[in-house]
Amino acid sequence: xxxxxxxxxxxxxxxxxxxxxxxxxxxxxxxxxxxxxxxxxxxxxxxxxxxxxxxxxxxxxxxxxxxxxxxxxxxxxxxxxxxxxxxxxxxxxxxxxxxxxxxxxxxxxxxxxxxxxxxxxxxxxxxxxxxxxxxxxxxxxxxxxxxxxxxxxxxxxxxxxxxxxxxxxxxxxxxxxxxxxxxxxxxxxxxxxxxxxxxxxxxxxxxxxxxxxxxxxxxxxxxxxxxxxxxxxxxxxxxxxxxxxxxxxxxxxxxxxxxxxxxxxxxxxxxxxxxxxxxxxxxxxx
Amino acid sequence: xxxxxxxxxxxxxxxxxxxxxxxxxxxxxxxxxxxxxxxxxxxxxxxxxxxxxxxxxxxxxxxxxxxxxxxxxxxxxxxxxxxxxxxxxxxxxxxxxxxxxxxxxxxxxxxxxxxxxxxxxxxxxxxxxxxxxxxxxxxxxxxxxxxxxxxxxxxxxxxxxxxxxxxxxxxxxxxxxxxxxxxxxxxxxxxxxxxxxxxxxxxxxxxxxxxxxxxxxxxxxxxxxxxxxxxxxxxxxxxxxxxxxxxxxxxxxxxxxxxxxxxxxxxxxxxxxxxxxxxxxxxxxxxxxxxxxxxxxxxxxxxxxxxxxxxx
Numbered sequence: 054x055x056x057x058x059x060x061x062x063x064x065x066x067x068x069x070x071x072x073x074x075x076x077x078x079x080x081x082x083x084x085x086x087x088x089x090x091x092x093x094x095x096x097x098x099x100x101x102x103x104x105x106x107x108x109x110x111x112x113x114x115x116x117x118x119x120x121x122x123x124x125x126x127x128x129x130x131x132x133x134x135x136x137x138x139x140x141x142x143x144x145x146x147x148x149x150x151x152x153x154x155x156x157x158x159x160x161x162x163x164x165x166x167x168x169x170x171x172x173x174x175x176x177x178x179x180x181x182x183x184x185x186x187x188x189x190x191x192x193x194x195x196x197x198x199x200x201x202x203x204x205x206x207x208x209x210x211x212x213x214x215x216x217x218x219x220x221x222x223x224x225x226x227x228x229x230x231x232x233x234x235x236x237x238x239x240x241x242x243x244x245x246x247x248x249x250x251x252x253x254x255x256x257x258x259x260x261x262x263x264x265x266x267x268x269x270x271x272x273x274x275x276x277x278x279x280x281x282x283x284x285x286x287x288x289x290x291x292x293x294x295x296x297x298x299x300x301x302x303x304x305x306x307x308x309x310x311x312x313x314x315x316x317x318x319x320x321x322x323x324x325x326x327x328x329x330x331x332x333x334x335x336x337x338x339x
Numbered sequence: 340x341x342x343x344x345x346x347x348x349x350x351x352x353x354x355x356x357x358x359x360x361x362x363x364x365x366x367x368x369x370x371x372x373x374x375x376x377x378x379x380x381x382x383x384x385x386x387x388x389x390x391x392x393x394x395x396x397x398x399x400x401x402x403x404x405x406x407x408x409x410x411x412x413x414x415x416x417x418x419x420x421x422x423x424x425x426x427x428x429x430x431x432x433x434x435x436x437x438x439x440x441x442x443x444x445x446x447x448x449x450x451x452x453x454x455x456x457x458x459x460x461x462x463x464x465x466x467x468x469x470x471x472x473x474x475x476x477x478x479x480x481x482x483x484x485x486x487x488x489x490x491x492x493x494x495x496x497x498x499x500x501x502x503x504x505x506x507x508x509x510x511x512x513x514x515x516x517x518x519x520x521x522x523x524x525x526x527x528x529x530x531x532x533x534x535x536x537x538x539x540x541x542x543x544x545x546x547x548x549x550x551x552x553x554x555x556x557x558x559x560x561x562x563x564x565x566x567x568x569x570x571x572x573x574x575x576x577x578x579x580x581x582x583x584x585x586x587x588x589x590x591x592x593x594x595x596x597x598x599x600x601x602x603x604x605x606x607x608x609x610x611x612x613x614x615x616x617x618x619x620x621x622x623x624x625x626x627x628x629x630x631x632x633x634x635x636x637x638x639x640x641x642x643x644x645x646x647x648x649x650x651x
Binding site: 089137140141145146147150151153154155156157158160161162164165275278279282311313314316317320321323324327328331 | 390437441442443445446447450451454455457458461464465579583586587590617619620621622623625626627628629630633634637
């Protein structure tokens with residue numbers, strides 16, 4: 054029993070880090086542009102398909118395929134920011150609906166190009182780690198470590214670089230930030246593109262663990278939004294924390310309660326936390 | 340404006356004489372039901388300023404209750420609507436009380452209502468013995484209407500056309516009466532500035548809850564009919580996708596009017612059928628239209644019409 058619980062705990066952390074990397078994109082976009090980009094799930098799906106195409110069809114090595122996918126997704130992200138998102142800055146409902154329109158467009162185009170048949174990547178990193186009776190696939194551990202590294206890297210970049218401090222300044226007071234010489238329009242574009250790149254990375258690594266379909270994004274974006282809110286919108290490490298809390302509560306919840314309701318355990322947690330701490334666990338805003 | 344709406348209603352009443360194709364009739368019927376949903380949603384969203392994601396859940400829960408009562412317990416359709424709407428009322432009062440008591444704003448309100456909605460969907464998906472899981476429930480029975488010459492079953496397209504048109508008119512009038520009264524002015528005050536409203540002596544909590552419950556109950560009413568017309572009820576009725584479709588209809592038509600959502604719903608229901616495309620491209624086109632409308636016509640179709648009038 055203990056082994057099962059610990060195993061599920063670790064699985065929860067791994068899934069949670071995937072929620073976290075997309076939640077980071079959600080939280081950054083919301084903090085700087087005031088919209089919730091639901092299309093990040095679709096960008097994740099695009100990243101997964103791009104990785105699959107580059108790795109399995111073109112025959113690139115896996116890391117190169119992931120990097121290629123991230124670049125492709127960032128370019129698509131940049132184009133959509135230029136054409137669409139920059140017109141919805143600060144308007145929550147419009148941004149939400151534009152991103153939802155994009156989900157339909159992306160999913161339908163991928164569906165038309167690659168059909169609904171799930172795609173599986175040939176094994177990237179076979180084998181598993183055995184640790185005191187707990188079996189963890191190596192690939193999942195590796196993916197989790199990459200996510201953690203990227204999230205901490207983002208945290209360091211946000212706190213230690215000029216651009217990062219500019220982002221914090223903008224989140225606190227847009228007008229003052231503009232007066233201090235920050236090019237706010239460009240800053241917002243960078244954040245939107247960076248969040249799509251994070252989603253693309255999430256999708257690229259997701260593809261190495263699970264089979265991919267055009268609809269994978271929708272489940273993950275909901276989890277990511279939940280994680281971001283759970284943690285408190287605007288908190289970088291909180292996005293990771295929220296993702297892990299969500300992943301663990303689902304996995305541990307399905308050990309003790311019916312696993313059909315695994316998605317509900319995270320939701321119960323979310324509602325409970327929002328009611329007790331409306332700013333989120335790590336947030337300070339009421 | 341009022342005369343335009345009346346003329347539209349008269350045209351809708353006369354239209355079946357000119358419609359020969361069953362598929363056109365069916366699009367109109369789905370359009371009327373979508374329009375009823377959109378109008379009731381706009382009571383909460385457009386007129387009270389609360390982005391509720393609970394609407395699809397109200398709609399779906401009621402559809403399920405009516406379908407189960409009629410198929411398993413052999414209730415009369417009209418009688419089954421009563422407990423369905425009452426259950427929706429209780430659910431919306433619970434969810435509304437939690438959200439409004441804790442003063443959840445905008446996005447947080449949307450997320451918490453979405454969370455409750457998802458939980459209800461998971462229940463309908465997994466409570467196999469009652470809801471038949473992902474397969475859903477097939478409804479063969481048809482509601483009947485009492486006339487002086489005996490009761491007739493509503494089975495033909497024409498009968499459904501008038502029944503759903505009547506539903507739309509009822510939902511529209513209920514929302515219109517609410518908004519034209521002092522309640523409507525309290526809701527407007529809450530939408531514009533709820534803190535100011537509070538200082539003016541408006542019980543913000545009570546009126547938000549009232550609007551949320553009334554809109555949800557109307558959605559429940561629509562759900563009862565929808566399941567019977569389509570012939571099956573499935574967990575997808577409670578999905579977030581449906582909730583967002585309703586938002587799209589309202590925005591397409593125009594948020595700040597009662598008739599706007601009706602236009603938006605009719606257009607969005609009919610549009611995919613008017614264009615001959617493969618299923619995938621149809622969804623892509625739907626998304627593209629949604630984006631276009633949001634970016635180019637922020638006040639919706641109704642805003643476009645009224646601004647032309649002012650310009651002329």
